[in-house]
Amino acid sequence: MADLNVAAIEKYRNNFLKEVEANVEEGEWVKMCMQCGVCSGSCPLGSAWDHPPQELFMMIRAGKREEVLTSDSMWMCTSCYNCVVRCPRGLPITHIMHGLASYALRLGLAPKNQPTRKFAVLFWENLVKTGRVNELKLGLNLYFMNGFIEGIKTALGMQKIGLGMWKTKRMSPMEFFGGHGCKDAKGLQAILKKAREIEDAKRQKFNS
């Protein structure tokens, strides 16, 4: 077989598993998977995953670091928690998928044009600004995330929805100018900054 390469031999060790255990949210659970596949069968977007959760867990154990971290798969998680409640081993699978995606993003390995990745970043940036999500700005940013021309097209496509939302007072153009927010947005930002520092320092410790 063409895949019988030296790299695979080298990597079929616990190293990546240990990296995941130390760096990924709930990563210490990965070793407890018993490969039954209930998670994969329970996922509403299962068919859209190149590697369903069961397979990702096996790939982690098999040391397939690049393949896992650059994968599009965990970005398909809709956070429906179906896998979590069905897993006979009680693995917090949704959280592990979130953790893997977040870790891949942090390392700069997550696929650049992954739409959920883009949306997730926009969302966080949006909420950090004032402490609350500004749906209008988030929506507009989302439409233009693939460039200006694409954005106009998407926005036009969504025009009717916007109109419906506006008519029923479930969207306000006023939100574009300031809008809702926390009074102590500064304090919130300081909290988040500190939390990020603590998390990064811990990772540093493992990786050094």
Add this chain to the structure above:
Amino acid sequence: MAKKEYSFYPGCSSQKGASASNYQTSVDAMCDTLDIQLNEIPDWNCCSASIGYAEGGELPRIALTARNLALSEQANPGQDVVATCAACWLSTRESKDRLLEDSQLMKETNEALAQAGLKVQANQKIRHMVEVLIEDFGYDELGAKVTKPLEGIKIAGYVGCQTNRPFGIDGESFENPMYLDKLVETMGGEPLEAYDKKVQCCGGALAFSEPEKSQAMIKDIIESAYDHGAEMIVTPCPVCQMNTEVYQEHINKKYNTKFNMPVVYYSTLMSVAYGKGYKESGLDGQIIRAKKLEEISKR
């Protein structure tokens, strides 16, 4: 009956001019009838929902919800935190559980919160509004307040994901929760017994980033309701409500369907059944109008 008070976490989508503002309107009307006082957590912030994880990471995400808990402890000591939004409830309850079981995480979170002079203990109960209704009132008591029963309306109880998993409403099964059906029945309506997409995912936040895939799932949710003879869908979740309501026209175009299914909140049903008016019940917030409810509210 004494007034019941709770520390209230409304969430971003419930704000004025936001996507679930009509949810808030109907919740207010419902609470008025039930004599519930919701004490809003002052200066609450976003929970980061089920999408903030990627950029946010673990500790910042938990610190975010911990700030709300800390503020609730300050302003509304001793009161349970109640959320109406599924994501707000889930994120907050999850953080609370994690903080209590992991002392290191608690220490680090408080270290972060200290930047804004806050401290969290996380020992209050975090509850969804539906839990308050079922546990603190009960179906009988909720039914006793009905003045305009929703007679003859067949309603599909679409529970969705995050009010159902991973925590769920106490005593309900993950695969076939019954509380929405029971609530519909309590309000005099007719629940859809064979609704097989009751706990199907609508795509959640991926409705924005993966519209094709999400709309395929949304189509199934609405189609099953139609196939079993429903006249409207009821849901406890703002994301479910929005996803199943606003994309119907897109879906009609793509799949050559003729969906025009109103999607309302349980609180909308209850407000109408409790005799509240069209606007009070948030019926003006329906993009697809719930005409049967409008008729009853006008009676």
Add this chain to the structure above:
Amino acid sequence: MADEIKIGAYICKGCGLGERLADAQLATIATRDAKASIAKEHDFLCSAAGVAMIQNDIDNEGINRVAICACSRRAKTDAFAFENVAITRGNLREGVIWVRPDTDEARETTHEMAADYVRMAVVEAKFQKPPSKNADAQYNKNILIVGGGYSGMTAAIEASIAGYPVTIVEKNAHLGGNTAQFYKRVPNHAPYAEPADTGIADMIKTVENDKNITVHVNSRLTKTDGSPGQFSADISTESGSTNTQQFGSIIQASGFTPYDANQLPELGYGKSANVVTQLELEKLAKEAKGSPIKRPSDGKEVTNVVFVQCAGQRSTKEGHLPYCSGHCCLTSIKQAMYFKENNPAVDTNVIYTDLRTPGAGGEDFYRSGQDKGVLFTKGQVNEVIEDGASLKVKFKDLILNEDIEEETDLVVLATGMVANSGVDIEAVVKIDTNDEKEKSPANEIKINVKDISVLNLTYRQGPDLPHLKYGFNDSHFICFPYETRRTGIYTTGPVRRPMDLQQAQEDATGAALKAIQVVENASQGRAAHPRSGDLSFPSFRKEGCTQCKRCTVECPFGAIDEDEKRYPVFNESRCRRCGTCMGACPVRVISFENYSVETVGQQLKIVDVPDEFSEKPRILVLACENDAYPALDMAGMNRYEYSAFVRIIPVRCLGSVNLIWITDALNSGYDGVILMGCQKGENYQCHFVKGSELAHERMGKIDETLKTLSLETERVETHEIAITDIKRVPEIINNMAATIEKIGMSPFKF
């Protein structure tokens, strides 16, 4: 007891019988037609008053045959348990009124049905004798245990605690068997997280200090003779001395031999010293005594180890074992922990196709292994090759669907268990001369079983216990654990089926109880399972015997030997009372006191057979009492109707059905005959193992008989019935009634 036969017929009127059968004149029929001495009716026969009435007749009127015409023989057995008399039952409730509609047009045929069952019960009583127990019974409390491993010692300790003296015969120099070679065992109590001490040293001490237990090491059984309560065994030492002792029962705990890994060169065994079996790893671990385990080739500390599950087992390849040995997954988890215990950095990879962790704590132990960092890979290992000082394991990852090569210091092969079950007597002694030899997968796959006898029985059917499947000595995997096809000899541990220590412990305790039970039963002349407590036994008329040997060959339990003139020798306490010998005998010289060719033959003859033009056919059903008859009763309880033209006679086993009954029935004008027995074949449900099988074989020749009588072959059917076939049994009967309607009545009516 008086020689004169005095039959009392007792007819119950309770449970609706009185109303439904009001004008049937059953008491008159009992005395007039069937010649009962007295016939009495009672409103509630199983009540204290009813029972007292019967008992009074036995005590004061000389009644010594009691025909109870009431409910099924399976009901109210405690009430109708009269001593020292023969008891028969006419099934008027489940067999008549519950299966017939209560309508005017059905009444006549229902009454005829009831009348026949009364006649049958009385005539059966007439031809029965109250069974007198085995005069030859002996009480010997000593239990012989063959094998001093974990199973054998457990059985010995348990039997001794219960007050039965035990003798252990162990072929090796020491007690402990394979378990003594283990470093540690899979834990048998919560939290099922760590390998535990085997406890074998303490166990040996307990056995050696127990005055009730005698141990013979370096010894074998060179001859085993006799029967329950009176076994005689020659215990011979390696040096050649023999002493003969008497025992009440025997437990065979001869264990297993590890599969010969030399048959697995593709997995590197025999080519590299660093490929070992699980048992060999135990040795390495034991030698290491908690220090790092070393590689056999050069003594380097092992830093990574691969466990290959299902090595040469669960495979249909030639020379491999087709079955799962049950313990190996847990054993590999345990052994991976040996490495992790010493150094958590050692890489341990268990490559499996299906991980199976049976037992209460199995799943917890698996979880504990995962928690300790043991890696589990779903994969199929194809090859292990030596690569310099280390090994390369080539396998297909079945989750990732990729071919992988893993370098490792040590490979442990999870090879299987081969039962030490002795000689395969069915392969040696050709029991069946039939051309159509059954071709079951079990027979096709040849297991390499050693040809050294364990028991050296003097039995006519061979020196060891018959094998069930793959060389294991089980009897029945669902209903009767421990039972073998040699009465009073029980198997336990891995000789019975593959198992781990935890299972062997429970298993051996059960076997000890069975061994005690048979000692007590044999001492009172009572049958062992499944007709436990039965006092009847077969006897034969020597002057009529043609020495054809069918009985000695066909007895499923090897109970019948042959004397020097080839006459059968019945070993009564080996007999299970199934009657297969009686069914086999072409000259009908074998009978039981309460079950014989006559007791059944006279019943079917006394049935009133109306003439050809009456449109009232008669169908005879011979139903096995174990599954078919209860199914028929339950059909009645469920009020499933069936034809009123049927007459059902319960038999002990279909194996006891003598062909004369069929020809007699056909000659007497019966229009159809149905035999209902248990499932036969590989997954047999026959309580006597071979009875149903033999009956089907014998019935295979019935077509010729039918042809000589110019009768349609459809008139005789044989069915396999499960106890759950409650709806099916009425269908079978009704289908036969429909068939008769189609093909017409039998011409043999007089």
